[in-house]
Amino acid sequence: MAKDKGQLIHNPEQLEARLQEIPMQSGIYLMRDRAGNIIYIGKSTKLRSRVRSYFRASQALSEQKQLMVQQIADIEFIVTDSEAEALALEANLVKQEQPYFNVLLKDDKKYPYLCITWSETYPRLFITRKRRRNNAKDRYYGPYVDTGALRRTLGLIQRIFPLRQRPKPLFKDRPCLNYDLGRCPGVCQQLISPEDYRQTLQKVAMIFQGRSQELVRDLTTQMKEASANLEFEQAGKLRDQIQALQQLNANQKVSLPDDTVSRDAIALVSNPQHAVIQLFQIRAGKLVGRLGFFADVSPAINPEDILQRVIQDHYSFVDAVEIPSEILLPQALADQDIISQWLTERKGRKVTLTVPQRQAKAELIAMVEENARYELERTQRVADRNQQNSQDLANILDLPEIPRRIEGYDISHIQGSNAVGSQVVFIDGIPAKQHYRRYNIKNANVRAGHSDDFASLAEVIRRRFRKYAENPDFPRQDDPEFPDLVMIDGGKGQLSAVVEQLQQMDLLADVPVISLAKQREEIFLPDESSPLETDSEQPGVQLLRRLRDEAHRFAVSFHRQQRTKKMQRSRLDDIPGLGFQRQQTLLAHFRSLEYIRQASLEQLQDVPGIGQSLAKQIYDYFH
DSSP states (O other): OOOOSSOGGGOHHHHHHHHHHSOSSSEEEEEEOTTSOEEEEEEESSHHHHHHHTTOTTSOOOHHHHHHHHHOOEEEEEEOSSHHHHHHHHHHHHHHHOOGGGOOBOHHHHSOEEEEOTTSSSOOEEEESOOOOSOTTOEEEOOBSOHHHHHHHHHHHHHHSOOOOOSSOSOSSSOOHHHHTTSSOOGGGTOSOHHHHHHHHHHHHHHHTTOHHHHHHHHHHHHHHHHHTTOHHHHHHHHHHHHHHHHHHTTOOOOOSSTTSOEEEEEEEEOSSEEEEEEEEEETTEEEEEEEEEEEOOTTSOHHHHHHHHHHHHHHHSOGGGSOSEEEOSSOOTTHHHHHHHHHHHHSSOOEEEOOOSHHHHHHHHHHHHHHHHHHHHHHHHHHHHHHHHHHHHHHHTOSSOOSEEEEEEEEEETTEEEEEEEEEEETTEEOGGGOEEEEOOOTTOBTTBOOHHHHHHHHHHHHSHHHHHOTTSOSTTOTTSOSEEEEESOHHHHHHHHHHHHHTTOTTTSOEEEEOSSSOOEEOTTOSSOOOOOTTSHHHHHHHHHHHHHHHHHHHHHHHHHHHHHHHHHHTTSTTOOHHHHHHHHHHHSSHHHHHHOOHHHHHTSTTOOHHHHHHHHHHHO
């Protein structure tokens, strides 16, 4: 079918013709924009009726859905044999495509995950706030509400099991101190096979899957076998792991009479702005995990839909072994039977979704709901404070709307040496570190003994907004990465340099820009010789100060990092015959100047490109 590049809502004849092509059967529908990108995926038992409802004037749509309808240029559909098949297909496609208007939950910014990179030969284990989908083999556990408890658990696990400690080896030809301490099995030098290391990671994964008791039973069996085979050292290690795991589980106090059943208890609490969902994982009668989800809501969004979306999103990412036999709900869902059938097929065993009426389980739901309510109150307090700060800032600057995305820029150097720039981003008053950027200043005139903050800021701004200047048709206001406000750390001079650069790029009308001077916390506007009359303690100015301080901190930390690297190279510059490329090779091999100094003559000769004569010069220089 040929695709029209215009929006369907503005072409009634084409819209009606397309709707008539959609059957009245169960299946999924895919909305595409003018560029052909999928912006929304949905399911329905009657596809044509569901899709038509988006374009009815009488239909009460949320602001988000109204915005989506304005962008629909084409509609595709896939017919399925059953509702359960449509549900599973929708979950898989949403997970694969990540359409913009399907990304309802905000858990990737609010709560952290535990990631195991199974896609790597020797998988890594780390905490992240972004559930990336670059590789389907990687596994994410969470999101966890209690960040402190997650870090303590991970710290204990790293003491129980020897695990990979670094993303990259510290040395090229030998393991680091972690190997000698028993914290790492020597992954960098492949002193353990990938198969054996993955077996260790499988044990760790069982902990985050809520299968600690099963792991303890397996380790107990292995300990007895090792003892029977007179492998007492191995048996002792297994005994220590069992004791540590029992300590890890000792603090769990939730218990139910039928404690052999694995179950999840879910509750949702919402207000007109936000919804908080808590999921308690109960395994063998004990609370092994508390997960959290966060969503923006509006009057047109039904909390039941949010709860169903959480269930679909969460259980589509977990392994089948992690799906419990019973899921307790605070209320019945429209597609409850379909979801139960879908989960049963995934797990291979019966999975029931129930709204508990009996006392013990009902009390469990009440406890989960109470925790969700506390989290919602805390979230609302933070949101109200940030909203007040942003509103006050809009009043100070006379902005037409409250700025949602604010970017701050700063330059750091020492008399022009190692000059760097920083870009930090606040979204809704909260640091969004996944959007931070660092810039090495490339201007040849900025060098040791000759600094130029004005030219450096102009370069950073030019590089940041280059894609918008080079492509005037690029959708700026609809781009979530386009700022509502830009703040420069500095006074009138720094601001003028940035304004001149934006004028050259024909972007000044689209990018509101100000500067914040350090000494008196004065705010300067373009083409204004005097600062705004403000109180340094009022909420809007405090928001700018936090942004300015964060931009300064980020720039200084990057500058120190670059300066340290330069200092390492500067000592190597004194060695005759050792050029820049061989300095890089040495530092890549030994990782630090100190280890180069400690290296023997033979170790230096093993470095590619370092011959016997040059190795002796390097050795003699340090000795």
